[in-house]
Amino acid sequence: MDYNAKLDEALKRLHDEGRYRTFIDIEREKGNYPHATWRRPDGSEQPITVWCGNDYLGMGQHPVVLDAMHEALDATGAGSGGTRNISGTTVYHKRLEAEIADLHGKESALLFTSAYIANDATLSTLPKLFPGLIIYSDELNHASMIEGVRRNGGAKRIFRHNDVEHLRELLAADDPAAPKLIAFESVYSMDGDFGPIEAICDLADEFGALTYIDEVHAVGMYGPRGGGVTERDRLAHRIDIINGTLAKAYGVMGGYIAASFKLCDAIRSYAPGFIFTTSLPPTVAAGAAASVRHLKTDQARRDLHQQQAKTLKLRLKGLGLPIIDHGSHIVPVIVGDPVHTKKLSDMLLEGYGIYVQPINFPTVPRGTERLRFTPSPVHGPEEMDKLIRAMDQLWSHCALNRAELAG
């Protein structure tokens, strides 16, 4: 058995399709984000502006977050030293869970090391709690939800993206007495479109299903206290399990679910992905709690974020560029080919100091490869001018279509 030859084959497939990923090595400077330094493989450096980060609101450099992290480091040290059950539960974890439960108006919250593992662990554990559970999953759900739904081989139905009629057909076709759960997202991160939350909740009521929503790309940014789209639309009470992250708008790390006390208690007790892993460092929990707390009142930052996204979309549309616009903060420009997308990304980085990673399969479907911009309150007018000029020049230079694929 020639294992190396097999690895060569697997890697060659990626190169052949033009979707071999090269990580860009960057160093942020606190207080200067989105400005950062790109370190090339040869060790030379170039100043860049990050246009594809998920620190959507710039909270990763907010003094309230950093002060909390420094304080916790000084008070308690580096790691937690254990799983939640074996010496790894601290007052910092409890405070953060209380902050999150309050954010979503739920009885309880449960921390995980990432929203990926929160999705995976929770969705794969629910069939143990509700034997015979059927999970109805939006076809564009995040990889972590797909992994969780698949993991234990439970019953699943995939409904067409945001297609409530299709979901209804699938629900109606199953045994009315079977336990059911509908899993979907509030903001789909690659197109930036919204899930039909109310219509799905109505169906859940009609068919006696539980509801599970991934608000990873919405928490902190939507709703009067940052509780996500479910808070904005006053629907949080109709959702049984809300999944969120502390690593994007909140600028730190970690993920969670918020739900009833009983449900969190059961997941806490039965999910291997929760039980058998070291808890978050207290300093991370402290920073995240400070960020969640801060964004409960900083509506100005949310407003500016939305304004920045609107402006960028308007200006890209003005150039006739094929952007997708569903009214969220995410600005995808469709290129439609992995090699072209990578080339454009390289030209932006090397020629203009603009860093936007190419997004290829499996993150997005083949043929919809794109550049995905994430404007934030910390991107100034000058940075946006530079970006617009660069995109205009590149689109002309490469003789790319304008507006053809716009949504």
Add this chain to the structure above:
Amino acid sequence: MDYNAKLDEALKRLHDEGRYRTFIDIEREKGNYPHATWRRPDGSEQPITVWCGNDYLGMGQHPVVLDAMHEALDATGAGSGGTRNISGTTVYHKRLEAEIADLHGKESALLFTSAYIANDATLSTLPKLFPGLIIYSDELNHASMIEGVRRNGGAKRIFRHNDVEHLRELLAADDPAAPKLIAFESVYSMDGDFGPIEAICDLADEFGALTYIDEVHAVGMYGPRGGGVTERDRLAHRIDIINGTLAKAYGVMGGYIAASFKLCDAIRSYAPGFIFTTSLPPTVAAGAAASVRHLKTDQARRDLHQQQAKTLKLRLKGLGLPIIDHGSHIVPVIVGDPVHTKKLSDMLLEGYGIYVQPINFPTVPRGTERLRFTPSPVHGPEEMDKLIRAMDQLWSHCALNRAELAG
């Protein structure tokens, strides 16, 4: 469908078996570990000594680690702001991966948010790279390895714990041309026994299998530079993939694999659990790198750690307590019943300020419930005296057997 009733049932099963877990809420004080403060549910506080942490060497409060974390926070901010591919690769991640690759004498290393996800993601991705792969897995492998082996429904064979003859039988029974991987641990965390690394490597050579070792409870603590038991026994070069953690002896957070450049490149490219999750905060990566670097030379700390474990085992044996002793740093005292174990743990905590969490199923097999002590270089002689006295009194008070189950 009454979902709450189902949750009640699931939780009742745990209560009935006496294995419902109550998290103990503690607050460490930097510089004073293993001393900490226990916050009771009613809000009152009691000073305690932690005897069950996995910060085995006390590195979670080492100045070299904390300074590196403070510095990175000041230089770069809180979170990384993205997945490794999308703006979340920093110089801190690269430095840490280089430090780890060097530690294990491998070409490459790949960071994950935990060793749990490193195991799960890697073991579930290998069958994609080597179609038809058969994984031979020790029956006492950690939950994260079990989850990874199970996830994609690939072929698996479970061999009896540390039973090289059984493993040989299983290997011999399969198609010689099939790709194979043997997955095992160097130190099994609940009994503290060692895997037969050399014998397994010999079998791997004989049958053309890859080798995968979990060194989570060994890195930092064994080997002249902390490279684990594979370094101590000069066998690292015979292992294809070494899995380790930054959250135990290194005192911070995160997990990794170390392997050939090609293998890391392929896992990096194909594992959803690596691709779709925010990378570690730079401050965590900086602290972990400082810890790995420091322990490459601090042999005195390793020696003291082993001495502490030897002393504790000797003294517990002197009392005739049923401890398991395989010569590692882990000191399990078998109780053999979940309710008694919980009761003993509660009495130690409340009556003596000694915190050692009861270990129940599914962490250990039913009937082997235990108290698991983790002495460290920062536990002083006075703390050990107190522990010995408390155990002696409790064993007499509860009329528990002495030495009956000793290994």
